[in-house]
Amino acid sequence: MTESLLPDLPALHRHLLAVIGEATAIALADYRPGQRTSAEIIWKDGGSPVTGADLAVDAFLAGALPRGMPLAYHSEERPDSWQGAAQAAYVVDPIDGTRDFMEGGQAWCIVVGVVAGGMPVAGVLAVPARQEVFSAYRGGGAWLNGQPLGAIRPTGGRLRTTGPRSILELLSDQLRQPLEPAPAVPALAHRLLAPVKGQADLALARGGGHDWDIAASHAILAECGGTLARIDGRPLAYDLAGATHPPLMAGHGMLVDKIRSTLLTGRA
Numbered sequence: 001m002t003e004s005l006l007p008d009l010p011a012l013h014r015h016l017l018a019v020i021g022e023a024t025a026i027a028l029a030d031y032r033p034g035q036r037t038s039a040e041i042i043w044k045d046g047g048s049p050v051t052g053a054d055l056a057v058d059a060f061l062a063g064a065l066p067r068g069m070p071l072a073y074h075s076e077e078r079p080d081s082w083q084g085a086a087q088a089a090y091v092v093d094p095i096d097g098t099r100d101f102m103e104g105g106q107a108w109c110i111v112v113g114v115v116a117g118g119m120p121v122a123g124v125l126a127v128p129a130r131q132e133v134f135s136a137y138r139g140g141g142a143w144l145n146g147q148p149l150g151a152i153r154p155t156g157g158r159l160r161t162t163g164p165r166s167i168l169e170l171l172s173d174q175l176r177q178p179l180e181p182a183p184a185v186p187a188l189a190h191r192l193l194a195p196v197k198g199q200a201d202l203a204l205a206r207g208g209g210h211d212w213d214i215a216a217s218h219a220i221l222a223e224c225g226g227t228l229a230r231i232d233g234r235p236l237a238y239d240l241a242g243a244t245h246p247p248l249m250a251g252h253g254m255l256v257d258k259i260r261s262t263l264l265t266g267r268a
Contacts, residue, residue, distance in 0.1 A: 082242035097187025113215025123216025142223035163204025
């Protein structure tokens with residue numbers, strides 16, 4: 001997509017921040033810190049849960065986002081919206097980490113990315129239980145609670161890594177070096193920002209993530225000198241059709257490139 005066809009990104013960013021604040025209030029109405037949610041819980045085919053809060057946030061976002069800036073709308077909770085690539089589209093997970101939300105945890109988040117030309121160009125991620133709002137847009141920088149975020153800074157030494165233990169151990173074996181486990185983050189979109197928060201050098205995801213899980217975090221990482229990439233080294237693409245992604249890793253751009261090179265060549 002040429003730059004002339006992109007939405008007005010600074011205006012879009014302001015719109016995302018305004019909308020995410022209202023969405024946060026909707027989710028918090030049913031959130032009980034350290035306790036079971038007061039929201040109705042529905043079990044989808046396959047055994048994953050969705051709550052009344054997920055659906056309420058989605059209903060709000062489906063109206064508020066396109067009303068403020070008319071782009072296509074893709075959401076985890078709307079299978080009929082998985083129709084493939086649009087010129088530009090909101091890519092939404094109303095509550096990522098639903099189980100964490102249900103049990104009164106702190107890692108769940110509300111996620112809104114914007115994909116244009118097959119790649120993320122803006123995103124906002126709210127972590128209501130921690131009063132954190134991350135946001136970014138292409139070329140405009142990234143922010144946490146309105147304050148500019150600096151570049152990701154690798155720590156050196158053993159890589160602090162957060163993610164599923166099976167992927168961590170497999171990657172450690174392939175790299176032939178130990179990876180130091182960092183605290184787990186059950187919500188995928190939130191976990192991918194662990195390098196931005198300085199909580200890990202590398203964040204891992206097993207296969208099965210969707211566009212709505214990762215688009216916003218990808219946009220934020222990119223504005224902090226980070227990247228999100230497939231572990232197998234192939235290009236990461238967003239088709240907005242409901243397809244799943246293979247295992248992924250997020251971290252400082254040079255670190256991710258080095259790891260991919262090591263995996264492909266077998267040389268550290």
